[in-house]
Amino acid sequence: MTNFVFQNPTKLIFGKNSISSLSGEISKENRILITFGGGSVKNNGVYEQVINSLKGYTFFEFWGIEANPDIETLRKAIILGKEKNCDFVLAVGGGSVIDGSKLIAAGIPYEGDAWEIVKKRDFTKEKVLPLGTVLTLPATGSEMNAGAVISNRIAKEKFAFYSRYPQFSILDPLTTFTLPKFQIACGLADTFIHVMEQYLTTPGQSPLMDRWSEGILQTIVEISPKVLSNPEDYDSMATFMLSATMALNGFVSMGVSQDWATHMIGHELTALHGLTHGHTLTILLPGTMWVMRKEKGDKILQYGQRVWGISGTDRELTISKIIEKTEEFFRSLGLKTRLSENGAGEETINEIVRRFEQRDVHFGENRSVNAAVTRQILERVI
């Protein structure tokens, strides 16, 4: 087990009708910038609950943070926050709204341009405004971690940066009942693959973390058919919501090496093609497993046996079966697993490889996923 430091101070307020507890978490002295996505919260009652809970508070609304939040949009929110002297940011929405709001919370007290914050990557020690969240879409885990991924559509770029953990996050599973099936499927895939990025390296680095990761994977496999067929099944949606948060809040990565190559390549696919984040991952994880099967073989076998009950005497055949099963699972969610199904092809591959050559990337737990290996991964799932 490698040495590690763990601290996650976010207060999680979880359950039915928990949005009403919002007022207890923010001071009436605060000047709140409330940030929203496209407006679905006006149809499902979330907006009303938030506003009702904040009666008597001073707040300003910023609407229109898009999926894969764009730096242009966030700059506008930062200007509003500065103008209104806001000193608290409340994000109401999914991972994109929360990610964007992390940049807004960092950008309001910052004097330079917000894209500089993203480029600094580590903003954990700088001054940022406190952030609270009301989560409406289980997927990214952003509600309980310090990371955020920001897009720059003009430059066709997408990068992660790290600032502060949300002070609190309110998770009411009832808010997920009206989600479109496709978003639920992407959220399930995103959760699953967040775990895989922290898990699929070598066995036994931290046996308890292996078990906890497998626990999330098993749970997602178990509840997926239920939440897809009945998104008003409270207990299953609550389990999905809790799993998504626990998949990327540091709880399953204590003392282990991590991969994240799938995400790094996936961000490029989103930047170039606008693909939904979860959807890029269902294409790229199987590709990564096929190409990295030598390095990851022992862990793939452990995963296959513990999560899918697949074992066998022929090592290579068993590994292949396990990767096929993983791809099959993603397809059972109604998601695609090939580039060509999403309108991407050789041109996209060439551009990603060109960028990775230029940046001289080395992703993965062994830093072995460079531009050439990325080409193999992408060609495998074309």
Place this chain on the structure above:
Amino acid sequence: MTNFVFQNPTKLIFGKNSISSLSGEISKENRILITFGGGSVKNNGVYEQVINSLKGYTFFEFWGIEANPDIETLRKAIILGKEKNCDFVLAVGGGSVIDGSKLIAAGIPYEGDAWEIVKKRDFTKEKVLPLGTVLTLPATGSEMNAGAVISNRIAKEKFAFYSRYPQFSILDPLTTFTLPKFQIACGLADTFIHVMEQYLTTPGQSPLMDRWSEGILQTIVEISPKVLSNPEDYDSMATFMLSATMALNGFVSMGVSQDWATHMIGHELTALHGLTHGHTLTILLPGTMWVMRKEKGDKILQYGQRVWGISGTDRELTISKIIEKTEEFFRSLGLKTRLSENGAGEETINEIVRRFEQRDVHFGENRSVNAAVTRQILERVI
């Protein structure tokens, strides 16, 4: 899943030679009261590492916090802390030293007698000094939770109270290499049973938490023979240490009901007979399982299948096998599982039942463990 609020702000600093990071966690302005147990830290190098790391700091040492920390001892530490105007408490030791130090950190700024704090039970909102810990014995989880159990030997009482989470806890598995086998065995049992108290109710209240609880149980079962036969196996000791912390820091109890009857009865056994805490639990958990098998049957079956691979068509026979297996596991650790093996008998049972009748207790997830049921549990394991 029931609604819940989760927040655990403790900073965990985990790994080889991590004690040297101590100085980075406390300000030189602080006046530190360092609290110790009986002196084993002077033999295993921990004391030296702590003192070396705090060169140039102002600190005062208090020695002699015993197992099942006694209110008399803690009063003396509080007097020293008040005299020296201490504003930070650093606990160096196992769960007893840390539990005792939670009372010391609460007692120094408190004007009344420290036993009043214990009797208040909820001290979470009161002023207490910040507490840091250097853990040397994996068992109680006190290094990452807000609870503490304090004994009053004169009154033969033992009660839990709740104050603040440690600000940081340093866990260096190397410090555990010199632990006596009996203490390791009790720590393994304590960890196992902490999980069972949060888990062994009804299935599926929070499916992910079920998996995570089972993950700790499986891990403890897996590593127990290794740590008992070779306490210098770093990776196994690290896994044991991490498991003990994760067993009682709120991570596996999100959205579930909890039991704790075993602990409540166990505290009485310690108060009356001075039995090591972990040892009281290995006697009482099987007793609780035998007597509560109707209420807990479905969960016992899930536990048996997932942790021990025991299943069968005859429900009652399978449940019995699973309880026997659990008792057998405790015996494999070298621990006793019967009252009579520990010099306790009818007289002890009568006294515990008398106390519970007087206090009109109702323990367990369904509040069904009263004085009469406690008698059944104790008679079952005499």
